[in-house]
Amino acid sequence: MPNYKILFLDIDGTILTPDDTIEDSTKIAISEMRKQDIEVVLATGRPIHEIKGLGEELNISSYIGYNGALGIYEEETIFAEPMHANDVKYILDVAKKHNHKLVLYTNTKNYLTDLDSDLVKTFLQQFHLRQNEIFSEEVIEDILGMTIITTGNNGEEHYELNDGIHLSQVNVEGMQHCYDVIRDKVNKGVGIQFLLKKLGIERESSIAFGDGMNxxxxxxxxxxxxxxxxxxxxxxxxxxxxxxxxxDSGIYNGLKKLGLL
Known part of the structure; x- marks a missing residue:
């Protein structure tokens, strides 16, 4: 059996169930990995400043957030890759034209193009986003990630993105009209490669669980x-x-398949 050293876990649909709870089997699995000296890292599209409570609940202090744009290992920032301002501006312009709403993430805040829309309120409630402000051009150089909230009528087709950028549908019930903006060279895969290299861990010693196209x-x-x-x-x-x-104990059963539980 390979000498596993690190475990990467997505949050929504992987750790968190549709009713926003964590199965006891998942908590047990994470605890057992730590007992075996296997590092556990939360790898998510969510902003890290909004999931610290979840990390504390699971005794995890390492994160790859914003779909790979920011990495934190044991509370120390190890990489940060903001989006190009021109790409952000283009998406802002298309969203405005088609009455789409945007959530733009920095390392401390969630900036929204509209705080009053029912679609936005539902999104904020679903993902427990609390550090919210109206977007200002002053932070355009600091955007680590974005989510587009469309009207649900193939709205993603309006975006003719530059090479190296694509949209990933949010794989959460009721949120399929939302799309994360993903960069080919800045994503969870690139993020875990960076962290593995920093820690001197071979690719073969890593495990990852996820449920969405991001x-x-x-x-x-x-x-x-x-x-x-x-x-x-x-x-x-x-x-x-x-x-x-x-x-149905997805994380637990997967780790059991590897002989770790």
């Missing part, structure tokens, strides 16, 4: 990539393994 690069690169049973259908081909649903 996890495909991470699952493809990890030594043992697991797609949750509830994953986006297109994700399975990018993962070495398929485990059970987030509501």
């Amino acid at each position: 996890d495909k690069e991470m699952l493809s690169f990890a030594g043992e990539g697991f797609a949750m049973g509830n994953a986006h259908p297109d994700l399975f081909k990018h993962a070495k393994h398929r485990t059970t649903d987030v509501t």
